Amino acid sequence: MKRTSRDIRTANRYHLLRQAIADSPVSRAALAEATGLSPATVATLVGELIELGMLVEAGFEDSGGGRPRGLLAVNAGGGALIGVDVAETYVHVEVVDLALRVLGRAHEELAPEDGAPARLVRRIAGAVRVATGRAAAEGRVLGAGISMPGMVDREGGVSVFAANWDWREVPLLALLAEHLPHRLYLDNPMRACMVAELWFGAARGREDAVVVNLGTGVGTGLAIGGALHRGVSNSAGEWGHTTLVLDGRPCHCGRRGCVETYVGAPGIMRTLRELDPRSPLLVGGDQTATVAALADALDRGDPTATAVLRRTADCLGAAVGDLVNLLDPEVIVLTGWVTRRLGDRLLDAVRGAVAWHALPRPSAGAEIVLSPIGANPVSLGAATFALEGALASNGRAGG
Amino acid sequence: MKRTSRDIRTANRYHLLRQAIADSPVSRAALAEATGLSPATVATLVGELIELGMLVEAGFEDSGGGRPRGLLAVNAGGGALIGVDVAETYVHVEVVDLALRVLGRAHEELAPEDGAPARLVRRIAGAVRVATGRAAAEGRVLGAGISMPGMVDREGGVSVFAANWDWREVPLLALLAEHLPHRLYLDNPMRACMVAELWFGAARGREDAVVVNLGTGVGTGLAIGGALHRGVSNSAGEWGHTTLVLDGRPCHCGRRGCVETYVGAPGIMRTLRELDPRSPLLVGGDQTATVAALADALDRGDPTATAVLRRTADCLGAAVGDLVNLLDPEVIVLTGWVTRRLGDRLLDAVRGAVAWHALPRPSAGAEIVLSPIGANPVSLGAATFALEGALASNGRAGG
Structure with missing residues (x-):
């Protein structure tokens, strides 16, 4: 059971950015109040998130006689996130910015014969390319989350078991990486729904x-x-x-x-x-x-x-x-x-x-x-895995 | 949802002391390795736990050619913990030191008429006095944990519901505090068993x-x-x-x-x-x-x-x-x-x-x-609540 200081930093980043997205524009003082983090920790985290391009300074608010307080806003242009919902009958892709505006979408029906791993990988990659093309995401793509039905081994990027396609131990991320240049994150629809609700929902x-x-x-x-x-x-x-x-x-x-x-x-x-x-x-x-x-x-x-x-x-x-x-x-x-x-x-x-x-x-x-949450919480949640991944992997130490 | 730096400090203290109890005597380097905490964090936490009297320096170990490494041991005499298991038919009390040696015990049967709140409180307090008397705990008592059947409101110290006695909203800790001088912690047997397993068991x-x-x-x-x-x-x-x-x-x-x-x-x-x-x-x-x-x-x-x-x-x-x-x-x-x-x-x-x-x-x-865990995990777990309470409430800031 190892919970490192790095894990704590990542958890604090999630916590702060989630609050900032909810309340944007918002002062550092309000963020400290809402999260329970100390003002010093908030200042450090805000600095990191500005450096990562996820937050921007957004003017000042009157503080009732005192020094005007700086406001922070989510940097919509700070990066695009791709969320992919793969179901038995379709692939649905959404590309969103950090303010959760949908920049592009693709929705493609799957035929039973698309269930073969190599074929499904091509269909997923094709749909992602269509959606990102429509998004014309000028900024960098921070990553792509892929929700797969069944059980997944997230670390290994393996779709462990998908009943309808009789998949067992398919190295999905390795196959997808041959077609897509993005950082990829694999998980299942239940967990995608949960992170979507945690970040943006109930x-x-x-x-x-x-x-x-x-x-x-x-x-x-x-x-x-x-x-x-x-x-x-x-x-x-x-x-x-x-x-x-x-x-x-x-x-x-x-x-x-x-x-x-x-x-x-x-x-x-x-x-x-x-x-x-x-x-x-x-x-x-x-x-x-x-x-x-x-x-x-x-x-x-x-x-x-x-x-x-x-x-x-x-x-x-x-x-x-x-x-x-x-x-x-x-x-x-x-x-x-x-x-x-x-x-x-x-x-x-x-x-x-x-x-x-x-x-x-x-x-x-x-x-x-x-x-x-609207029509597709799964693709939103998948995009959120990409956001969490970006917050966990980037940092001052360049890690 | 506020997780403060104080909560993180408390969690880290639990984490470190648990490991130190398991591996005592143990070096700071081994603790850092086992917990995943940074060497600097381990050094700070060890300093705090020494100051609290829970750990002591315990000689040195050879480090294969390098500077000999200081070892830490649990300070058995650093404080006594009282664990009380109240069931429908008995009150069982154990007094243990920080090395989990049982210093004193009391076990008293309850009759149905003992279920009246005022009467039960006197029976509990009496059993605690018998056990601490037998323990002859020279050191300070860090606190007493009380496990009550049914549902409890831990913060308010209230036994919310105990089916067999038809208790509803009994302010148990306030009543007990009139008889006992210790810091008191209330919870139920299931959670007591869980913390006992977390600290000392499977x-x-x-x-x-x-x-x-x-x-x-x-x-x-x-x-x-x-x-x-x-x-x-x-x-x-x-x-x-x-x-x-x-x-x-x-x-x-x-x-x-x-x-x-x-x-x-x-x-x-x-x-x-x-x-x-x-x-x-x-x-x-x-x-x-x-x-x-x-x-x-x-x-x-x-x-x-x-x-x-x-x-x-x-x-x-x-x-x-x-x-x-x-x-x-x-x-x-x-x-x-x-x-x-x-x-x-x-x-x-x-x-x-x-x-x-x-x-x-x-x-x-x-x-x-x-x-x-031996015969009574509930009283051990109740004592553990007192240990956790001591770790959470004491600190450098005297809080």
């Missing part, structure tokens, strides 16, 4: 937070002490295969009763089929269309849709309540395409179910919210 | 660890990044009421299917009754006697006892596997009186079940062990 300024992602699969990202919790093998947050019902519904993982089989999109469809095998809401086998039909049916008070929501929220409330009891977080952030589609109705039902399932004390401490 | 030197306590109730203590994880309302680790079987066995908490109803002592007894309602292993309603009978029956290969162990381990494996997937810890430490009684047989069965239930990557990273 977990900003919070110590302990959980992002719950509901899509075809389900999973979580965890933040403890204001930082992403990775675990010893960089796989923390694997929540989809938590046992909710011992010997319950069969799961593609080979076990039974996993939470994913109740609250992932296929699980929600199964609940609907159990309630009404001939429901017109079941749009073929199409998950997206069925969840959309369910959302519309909820809007018109359809009783079957209401029952599906209630059952789903009850399962989710039990499982999220267990997270609340175990981790006692300040905030639970719901995200993912199923969450975005069902919105406030899902939120209300889940809040009620968690209040019933969780113990009163941790339940009272945990806010449950929808993610405030 | 979690020493680990970043992320979970203590799983199996007794009448069950619960966990969590360590993330080498430090106890408390959560926003100091109630993190409430794992006993995690849903293992939706709509399963009824629980005294009012919900159903909680993990406690399957792997706590009463849950194990219920499994035994389900398998054989007239089993001679069911020693009346006595949990302790039944678990002891079960352990003996396992030793002679009794098929019913073997089946009970298998079912219990399967439930525990699913629930612990979920913790492994979610938190991706380096080590899971099994503790509590049921664990101590069933020992290696339980460990082997749980290891097998976790390997089946958890995902391969986090499962490969997580060692599962029995606690190496």
